[in-house]
Structures are given as C-alpha cells and as structure tokens.
Amino acid sequence: DAKTTQPPSMDCAEGRAANLPCNHSTISGNEYVYWYRQIHSQGPQYIIHGLKNNETNEMASLIITEDRKSSTLILPHATLRDTAVYYCIVRVANLGAGSYQLTFGKGTKLSVIP
Amino acid sequence: DVKVTQSSRYLVKRTGEKVFLECVQDMDHENMFWYRQDPGLGLRLIYFSYDVKMKEKGDIPEGYSVSREKKERFSLILESASTNQTSMYLCASSFLISGNTIYFGEGSWLTVV
8 A cells, every 4th residue: 555755844935835745655556646635623625636647726736756656736825724734645445345545644734824 | 516514513412322423415426434533543434335325334433333324415323422432523425436536524523521
C-alpha cells in the first residue's frame, strides 16, 4: 500500500500561492492521488484528485511528477479561510464487493498569515 | 453540488442511551460510510454499505450497528452509548468505482456523559 509523507506544518502569506508537497514513492500504477482538507470541527472537504496528468479546478491545481513519486497541491491565492489541515492520500484500501476507502494520514497544517 | 447531510451537528447523550445518527446523500451513490475521528487517531472506519440492506464491518465496529433501508440513507446506531464513544462521527458516500471521489458530511459531535 502506498504511503504518503507530508510536512507537519507550513505557513503562507495571505494572497500568495501556497504550495503543499507530498511524497508517495511507493505509489502503484493504478492508484490515484487525492487531496482533501479539513477545517477545524468540520468534515473533510474534497479538493482535487489525479492519476498521471496535472489537474486544475476552481479550488486548486495538482502537479504530479512524471515518475508519480511526488505531487504538489497549489492554492494560487491563499486566503485566511484556507487555513486547515491538508491531506494527501494515495492509498485506496479495497474493502471488497467493489467498495474502497481512502486512508487519511496526519496531513499538513497550513496556516495562512495576514 | 454533492450533498451529504448529517442529521445532528451536536448531541449530548447519557451512558446507556440508544443513539441514532442519520445520514442522507443526494447523489445516488452506491457506497456509504461511517467513520469516527479522534485526536491523534485520525479517521477510523466503523461500517460501510455498498447497496441497500447490505452492510460490512470496518476497522472498529464493536458497539455500533448500521441500517440502510434506502439507497440515500445510512444510519449509525449506538445500542448502548458509552463514554468512550464520545467522538466526532463522519458520514461519507461515493460511487462504487475506484477513482471516484468520496464526499463527507459536516460531522456529528457526540458527547456521552
């Protein structure tokens, strides 16, 4: 099972881009990279996911290296409301019967500073 | 937008009470999940369901049961609440195929006194 390594915490100035790294050197060919975030006292919020290609949506961009051993989540213009714990997940535990779940690690606590 | 709605945001129950936590999703998802989240332990899977009336145990099913009578609704039941079940409970749902997104509800904070 692929595991991820993220820095425990990061700071980012408000209005600047926040670049959150994730290492997943044991990822296998059919495992997706997912990013979620969790603001205190709320449920995890889906941000973005990808397999091989870079992805962009209204919230963020996901850059996956060519060897797929690492990725970076980019929040282009961080605001105070982006302060949260960000989780990079590549493990999709097969529960059988076609079901699967995502296993959350400890994540990166991003603090956006005024 | 995908919506996973948990019926209660904050609950306080007494030891020994029967507790129902309800979850409804509006995206016709096959999979539904119940997790609990505790400081330092992360999210732990209690039960999941991949179809109506189907249920499977997760990592920590002891002391819990579930019910899925309709595709959109998944209930978590604490038959006899205990203080060690004080936690935040999260419901989630997704389509069956791997690679699809799992969406979470806002969470239910349960305190058992």
